[in-house]
Amino acid sequence: MKRIIIIGGGVAGLGAAYKIRRAASEGHGVDFFLIEKDPRLGGKILTEIIRDPFGKGVFIVDGGPDCFLTEKPACHRIAKLLGIFEDELPTDDSKRGTLIFSQGKLHPLPDGIMMFAPTKFLPFITTQLFSWSGKIRMVMDLFIPPRKIKPGESYDETLESFVVRRMGRECLDRLAEPLVGGVHASDPRTMSLAATFPRLLEMEQAYGSLIRAFLVARKKVEEMRKKYPPKPGQKPRTFFTSFIKGMQQLTDRMAEASGPEKMRLGVSVTSLQIGHQNRWRVHLSDGTFLEGDGVILATESWAAEPLIRPIDREMADALAEIPWTSSATISFAFDEKEVGLDLNAFGVLCPMVEGRSILAATYSSSKWPGRAPPGKVLLRGFVGGPHNQEVLERSDEELVQIVLSEFHEILGLNPKAKPIFFRLYRWPRGMPQYTLGHLERVELIENHSAQISGLALAGGSYRGVGIPNCIESGERAVSKILNEWGIDLAEDHIEEKRYY
Numbered sequence: 428m429k430r431i432i433i434i435g436g437g438v439a440g441l442g443a444a445y446k447i448r449r450a451a452s453e454g455h456g457v458d459f460f461l462i463e464k465d466p467r468l469g470g471k472i473l474t475e476i477i478r479d480p481f482g483k484g485v486f487i488v489d490g491g492p493d494c495f496l497t498e499k500p501a502c503h504r505i506a507k508l509l510g511i512f513e514d515e516l517p518t519d520d521s522k523r524g525t526l527i528f529s530q531g532k533l534h535p536l537p538d539g540i541m542m543f544a545p546t547k548f549l550p551f552i553t554t555q556l557f558s559w560s561g562k563i564r565m566v567m568d569l570f571i572p573p574r575k576i577k578p579g580e581s582y583d584e585t586l587e588s589f590v591v592r593r594m595g596r597e598c599l600d601r602l603a604e605p606l607v608g609g610v611h612a613s614d615p616r617t618m619s620l621a622a623t624f625p626r627l628l629e630m631e632q633a634y635g636s637l638i639r640a641f642l643v644a645r646k647k648v649e650e651m652r653k654k655y656p657p658k659p660g661q662k663p664r665t666f667f668t669s670f671i672k673g674m675q676q677l678t679d680r681m682a683e684a685s686g687p688e689k690m691r692l693g694v695s696v697t698s699l700q701i702g703h704q705n706r707w708r709v710h711l712s713d714g715t716f717l718e719g720d721g722v723i724l725a726t727e728s729w730a731a732e733p734l735i736r737p738i739d740r741e742m743a744d745a746l747a748e749i750p751w752t753s754s755a756t757i758s759f760a761f762d763e764k765e766v767g768l769d770l771n772a773f774g775v776l777c778p779m780v781e782g783r784s785i786l787a788a789t790y791s792s793s794k795w796p797g798r799a800p801p802g803k804v805l806l807r808g809f810v811g812g813p814h815n816q817e818v819l820e821r822s823d824e825e826l827v828q829i830v831l832s833e834f835h836e837i838l839g840l841n842p843k844a845k846p847i848f849f850r851l852y853r854w855p856r857g858m859p860q861y862t863l864g865h866l867e868r869v870e871l872i873e874n875h876s877a878q879i880s881g882l883a884l885a886g887g888s889y890r891g892v893g894i895p896n897c898i899e900s901g902e903r904a905v906s907k908i909l910n911e912w913g914i915d916l917a918e919d920h921i922e923e924k925r926y927y
């Protein structure tokens with residue numbers, strides 16, 4: 428029996444654990460042991476279910492991610508295996524709509540905007556989100572030739588450079604930065620498109636214009652919807668998906684199905700050693716150690732770096748070069764009668780250029796059915812991001828006041844509305860920044876770990892921060908090590924399929 432020690436109990440580490448569990452139940456002689464430094468599993472995925480202190484029912488509060496991208500198959504595949512596919516929760520699209528705060532006013536995101544390209548004439552021409560000159564500059568995208576690339580050449584560009592070149596500064600400041608950069612809580616001046624949205628670079632080359640490319644994409648989506656209408660009784664396929672009991676339902680079930688008896692919480696890994704015959708020794712903060720035949724490092728890159736340094740200095744240097752930003756979410760529960768807001772929206776985006784503390788506000792109880800009891804409201808603020816790291820040095824009380832006052836000024840929340848409760852979740856160094864050069868750094872990390880028998884890295888630091896990407900990275904890490912041992916999993920040959 429060979430044993431893999433998994434370091435980190437976030438969704439990537441759990442993805443690895445669950446895959447090893449499945450390999451073992453297929454008859455392969457493999458097992459795992461997982462070490463997590465926090466007293467809980469799930470990492471950034473954290474849900475609290477809170478009783479309404481003044482009535483029946485519960486609030487479901489997600490402190491980290493509140494959803495995953497529906498089009499990516501990994502979460503659906505795992506949910507199916509775990510028997511919780513039926514618990515997937517689509518957004519309530521009867522309230523769909525995003526507002527953008529710009530120059531002191533809230534503007535509805537014009538219908539037909541895809542990423543940041545307008546694909547419907549009337550909503551674009553009538554929106555007050557952009558000035559006339561801004562709109563004309565955006566439409567120039569149709570005539571600006573694509574960047575010249577030699578055949579086979581790969582290149583990269585920042586989000587800022589790409590959007591300003593094609594559609595102008597106003598489009599970047601009011602639309603692309605909050606919509607596209609916001610997903611990664613990233614600075615558009617440094618964010619690598621090749622590492623985050625390579626499709627945009629490809630679209631420019633293929634169609635010569637982003638507007639043209641997205642018009643084609645919209646047509647394809649509409650054709651697919653006609654061709655595959657939802658079957659009677661089938662859940663609607665919305666852009667984002669969550670789970671009825673919050674995102675932690677996924678990681679809780681992954682842990683349960685993998686074997687909680689093989690997981691130790693509240694103790695951290697302090698160093699790694701490779702001993703005789705590629706046996707790994709993993710030292711723990713309580714002075715004990717574990718031995719195994721392989722190690723999966725499913726921590727943040729900054730936590731992996733000191734563990735890797737004594738083993739491979741160059742790899743550690745590349746890990747150290749991945750920057751991170753901190754953020755926090757604050758959820759408030761209110762009585763619906765008090766808020767004085769039109770709650771027919773998913774929330775508000777606040778562009779960096781507005782210089783506010785909040786990056787976004789989510790109307791959680793509008794976006795997701797069942798997040799608050801009837802007559803109650805759950806609102807969530809997202810603060811931090813690359814331009815506003817200082818705000819996170821404020822005390823909890825100050826942070827709550829800052830977010831509440833921005834909810835009053837930006838959303839129009841009634842200043843007399845009293846929160847029933849609030850929950851603040853801080854995520855120090857919680858979001859990796861995929862800056863220019865990220866792909867080269869990741870390639871170096873992967874090439875070096877390929878040379879070290881029994882070692883693999885996984886997690887959101889490398890090839891995608893989204894939850895489905897993290898699960899897949901954990902699974903790839905398992906395959907890397909098992910392949911070295913001559914174990915070829917049948918599962919690796921199953922193609923990812925569409926689930927809707």
Ligand SMILES: Cc1cc2nc3c(=O)[nH]c(=O)nc-3n(C[C@H](O)[C@H](O)[C@H](O)COP(=O)(O)OP(=O)(O)OC[C@H]3O[C@@H](n4cnc5c(N)ncnc54)[C@H](O)[C@@H]3O)c2cc1C
Nearest residue numbers: 435437438439464470471492493696730886887892893894
């Ligand atoms: C506020 C916020 C909102 C987000 N929203 C979304 C969203 O809506 N949708 C989406 O798809 N993604 C979202 N993301 C991104 C996504 O949540 C993360 O990319 C993903 O959860 C990371 O999973 P992971 O397993 O790679 O890392 P983590 O969840 O960070 O897990 C790593 C674990 O390693 C442990 N660890 C570290 N060092 C050690 C050590 N030495 N010994 C033992 N254990 C150690 C840590 O304690 C941690 O639990 C969001 C992220 C944040 C911060």
